[in-house]
Amino acid sequence: xxxxxxxxxxxxxxxxxxxxxxxxxxxxxxxxxxxxxxxxxxxxxxxxxxxxxxxxxxxxxxxxxxxxxxxxxxxxxxxxxxxxxxxxxxxxxxxxxxxxxxxxxxxxxxxxxxxxxxxxxxxxxxxxxxxxxxxxxxxxxxxxxxxxxxxxxxxxxxxxxxxxxxxxxxxxxxxxxxxxxxxxxxxxxxxxx
Numbered sequence: 685x686x687x688x689x690x691x692x693x694x695x696x697x698x699x700x701x702x703x704x705x706x707x708x709x710x711x712x713x714x715x716x717x718x719x720x721x722x723x724x725x726x727x728x729x730x731x732x733x734x735x736x737x738x739x740x741x742x743x744x745x746x747x748x749x750x751x752x753x754x755x756x757x758x759x760x761x762x763x764x765x766x767x768x769x770x771x772x773x774x775x776x777x778x779x780x781x782x783x784x785x786x787x788x789x790x791x792x793x794x795x796x797x798x799x800x801x802x803x804x805x806x807x808x809x810x811x812x813x814x815x816x817x818x819x820x821x822x823x824x825x826x827x828x829x830x831x832x833x834x835x836x837x838x839x840x841x842x843x844x845x846x847x848x849x850x851x852x853x854x855x856x857x858x859x860x861x862x863x864x865x866x867x868x869x870x871x872x873x874x875x876x877x
Contacts, residue, residue: 703727707813707860709874711740718742721874723813732758734810742870749773756810756826762786763805766826782829791829799829809843812863816855817841 704726711719719740726733738752749772756766763784770778781792787804790797807817808824809832817823822831823843833844841853852864863874 705814708877709813709863710877711738711872711874713742713870713872718872721813723810725814730760732761734758734814736810736813740872744870752827754810754826756808761806763789763808763824766808766810768827770827778827780827780829782824782826793829803831812843812853813860816858816860817853 704724706725707721707723709721709723710717711721719738721736721738723734723736734754734756736752736754738750740748740750742748742750751771753769753771754766757764763782765784766782768778768780769776779794782805783790783792784805787802788800789803789805790800792798805824807815807820808826810826811817812823817834818836820834823834824830825832825845828845830846832846835842835844839854841855843851843853849867851866853860854862854864859876861876865872865874
């Protein structure tokens with residue numbers, strides 16, 4: 685009986701472990717390691733939860749500490765809720781949320797509803813760390829609450845924000861290997877550990 689219970693516990697542990705994926709990236713600015721990103725995907729039945737935490741410390745004229753926290757939940761492959769909190773020097777800079785049911789969504793910033801829209805969201809930026817966007821033409825950006833164009837080029841995908849900034853995603857055998865972020869003033873690379 686003890687062996688049966690031990691075997692069942694081991695099987696349950698293996699199943700539980702198989703439901704969780706973690707991706708870790710080092711962040712580089714001008715060749716220097718300036719931070720890390722840890723992304724996690726947890727599947728429980730019809731619910732898939734994604735989270736990512738990015739910590740960056742740069743020296744551009746002065747020392748800059750930036751932390752990005754993403755918490756995104758999907759139900760049956762449809763976005764249900766996504767929050768993004770950005771802090772600079774431990775002070776909250778951005779606090780946004782997307783909430784939805786079916787294809788109706790509201791986007792909030794600091795608790796104030798900025799817009800609502802009816803459009804199915806089945807792919808968003810946080811999913812790019814786990815899934816190659818094969819055949820996808822646009823992706824939802826949780827931080828800005830906008831749909832962005834994503835295009836396959838020879839060996840990479842280019843995501844273009846409405847501002848015109850472009851990020852490049854490099855995949856190998858379906859796994860994200862590197863991201864080139866061109867977000868305006870500061871450009872950096874994220875490389876899979």
